[in-house]
Amino acid sequence: QVPLVESGGGTVQAGGSLRLSCTASGRIFSNGPMGWYRQVPGKQRELVAGITASGGVTNYVDSVKGRFTISRDNAKNTVYLQMNSLKPEDTGVYYCNARPPSGYWGQGTQVTVSS
Numbered sequence: 285q286v287p288l289v290e291s292g293g294g295t296v297q298a299g300g301s302l303r304l305s306c307t308a309s310g311r312i313f314s315n316g317p318m319g320w321y322r323q324v325p326g327k328q329r330e331l332v333a334g335i336t337a338s339g340g341v342t343n344y345v346d347s348v349k350g351r352f353t354i355s356r357d358n359a360k361n362t363v364y365l366q367m368n369s370l371k372p373e374d375t376g377v378y379y380c381n382a383r384p385p386s387g388y389w390g391q392g393t394q395v396t397v398s399s
Contacts, residue, residue, distance in 0.1 A: 285309050286309075286313050286390070287301055287308065287309040287311065287386070287388045287390070288307075288308050288309070288355050288379070288380060288381065288388060288389065288390030289307045289308075289313060289390055290305070290306045290379060290390050290391065290392050290393040291304070291305050291306075291380060291393055292303060292304040292393055293304050293377075293392075293393030293394045293395045293396075294394075294396070295299070295347050295396040295397075296370055296393045296395075296396075296398070297398050297399075298370060298371055298372055298397055298399050299369060299370065299371065300370050300397070300399065301349075301366070301367060301368045301369075301381045302367045302369070302370065302395060303364060303365070303366050304362065304364065304365040304367065304375075304378055304380075304393055305362060305363075305364055306308070306318075306320075306362065306363045306364075306365075306380030306390075307360070307361055307362050308362070308363070308380065309348065309361070310361060311329060311386075312381070312382050312386045312388070313358075313361040314381055314382070315337050315358055315381070316337050316357060316383075316384060317334060317335065317336050317337055317383040318325075318332040318334070318335055318380060318381070318382055318384075319332075319335070319354075319356050319380065319381060319382070319383045320332050320333045320334075320363070320378055320379070321378070321379045321380070321381060321385070322355060322374075322376040322377070322378055322379075322382050323376055323378075323379065323392065324339060324375070324376040324377075329355065329379070331345065331355040331367055331383070332343065332344065332345045332347075332348050332352065332365075332378075333345070333348065333352055333353075333365060334354065334383050335354045335355070335356055335363065335399075337358075339355060339358070341366065342354050342355075343397045348367075348374070349384055350358050350364045351364040351367065351368050351369045351370075352365060352366065353365070353368075354366075358367065359370070363380050365380075365386070367377065367395070368398045370395075371397060372395075372398065372399045374395060375395060375397050376395060377392040377394050377395070377398050378392055378393050378394075379392040379393075385394060389392075389398050
């Protein structure tokens, strides 16, 4: 089993929406905190959204607040990121991982927002 598999990325125009999905192995998911991270060329990977084990508490980087929503389905070891009102600056490769991140990173899913 691949530990982390992200999907749902694509190319959209500004103002559009995407829904990312991530299925994690039990070892990484472990009903613990999870997060979505974004990598932009030339910059460090940053956490953009996090969610607690129960899903009851979420947090977001300021730049995506009000536009992105993280959620999880513990029965499916899956984490989601609903991305609305997308902006060109949201472009990047999106990864999911535990919080703090495990030593393994998946391939990520590319999100490209055109102006």
